[in-house]
Amino acid sequence: MSPTPPPRPTPPDPPAHGSCELADVRIDGYSLEIEDEEGLVGDQASQTAFRELLADWRARMERAGRDPLGPTPSEEMSKAELDRIATSGDTEAARTVALAIDEFSQRLAYVIGRLMRHPSWQGVQRIVVGGGFKESVIGRIAIRQTAARLQTENQPEALRALQLQPIHHGADDGGLAGGVQLLPAELRQAGGAMLAIDIGGTNVRCGIVRFGPGGHDARVTAREKWRHADEEGEADLVEGIVGLLRQLMAGADEEGLALLPVLAVGCPGVVMPDGSIDRGAQNLPSDWRQASFHLPRRLQENIPEIGGAATRVVMHNDAVVQGLSELPFTQDVRQWAVLTIGTGLGNASFSNRSGAGHGAS
Template sequence: MNPKPAKKSSKTTTKPTAKPRQPPKIDLPGPDVHGLRELPKLQVDGYSLQLRDNEGFVGDQASQTAFRALLERWRRKHRSDGTDPLGLRHSRDMSKKELDRLLRGQKVSDAANVMHSAIGEFAQELAAVIQRFLHQPSWEKVERIVVGGGFPESEAGERAILEAGAILEEMGVHVQLGRLSHEVDDGGLIGWVHLTPPEMLKKHDAILAIDIGGTNVRCGIVKTRHRKARDFSLAKVVRREKWRHADEKPSRTNFVEHVAGMLEDMVRYAERKKIRLAPFIGIACPGLIRKDGSIARGAQNLPGDWESENFHLPSALWRRMPMIGSGPTLVLMHNDAVVQGLSELPFMRDVGHWAVLTIGTGLGNASFTNRK
């Protein structure tokens, strides 16, 4: 007897459809992460001090802008005797290389004399500003000051700093003045290795960093090299791009778009060179940075209103680059003088209290106390 055939089920069976893969949830940087002051190896005692006198902010008297104004004043004195020894162009439009060429002239000339007069007066202003800072509670124990920013990379700037140091000694103010240990353009990038969460560095080679100034923006890839030197003393910028935004006078929106484009170019370069980027972006920016990443004050040299409650640069850049590699991006912001100072941390362990001055379009400042 043949077995009865099995009854066919009236129900049709279908394979369950796979649920679409959801992208990982990414949160914007939260509060209490920007502008950190308490770090494992040091404390940020103060930064972005804005001291006033009858002429306005004290720091404005020792900026690169102030030096150009002094130089123009000395040129006017010589113009009354005849032609201008530096030519027809305004001092603010002359490059540092042009001014250094006039200063290095083999023969003593009227141009060199004008340059030396401006440098001497600027050195006196710088010494007076430093003396004022040293009277502030956050600076009173400072033993060494590192000078960064764009001005010291010129010969005129270097001479002004040396003269300011000599003037301070004559005044009985015993504080060491020194230069950055690496290229000036790298300081505001390298300092970010000390502010990157350590867990982000374990499986990565490098970070992205931005240094925003009143004239230029620098964007770069910083190799931490923490396996060779745990104190980050060998950290190195392996690629850097510089944009002189002051010439183009962009709107705030166009400024952010351009910076985002610079960052995206760095990511593509890292992929080509097989550099393992951490999902991190550090932004060094002028001004007093609140814990939520907004700017309280001091961003007057940047295009547009950066202190508006409707503007948040870390979020604006995060929206363009929410993921780097396989992880959600963390975007942090801190004051540019603080970050530039942190780049010197491995070389400042022999003093207890130290500070940094950045002489650029404005005068940035920060002071630190080392932890034992």
């Protein structure tokens, strides 16, 4: 008779959902909702806001003669098409896009100024910009123009000293790779591979993240993406996520890759310690905003085991998780923040633990 294999050791519990005290960094604040006379200031600097600005400039051009961008509505134009127009040279269409970019950068600089006045952002030395917008030519131009605006003499000293730069990971990877930082130090110590989920108002991404000892060199080695916003009616988002995870698990089995029995989830909204979502999930299906909805429990019910061990889920705000992917690159500053420009504008601010940021400017 074959000897009975020893029981698998029970992995340590991940931090509480939405925890602001992680092993290497403290989350000073996230999902801030700052208002002015126009409403929430963050609504002025999202991809949705850029499309609205573009539509407004096109309407002005049409009143003066004709719309140089043609018949396609602004919200239906692809990023590739807008990038092509923006780089097409000295044309009326390119100038129209440039005017929208310029006004957007004004608004983004204004939003940053308002955030920097919040107590949780005071002392921030660097802002990293994530989200799908920074992947486009128009997004990169807008970020550069915003950085230049913050350097002008009429800005407060804190804004003039601020560094503004894109995150290192691509838009499809940052919200997955950052999930490694949600694991307890014991699970990160030896390195390994894990499943991560990044839920947005338009897309959901699931991936396998491999990382080295201590959680270093996190990289997404397999990824599945679903544009749930294109589904007719309200898609069953949990069912879709579970389907993507099962595809990834099957691929890992074929490869002989052992996965940690943990799911790291980034989700819009304020994530409570019990795993419920308080506010900020307005772009997700309506049932997600009900008090009875509990995403970690739903995931555990559908994926009860990974590699023969009970599945554990740790969830945090999606902007926080995307920001955490930048942690290895922010060790030269003490305080930093992330803005994620997507369907909405996500925000989070961080303080590195003792020993990080010494000598930072």
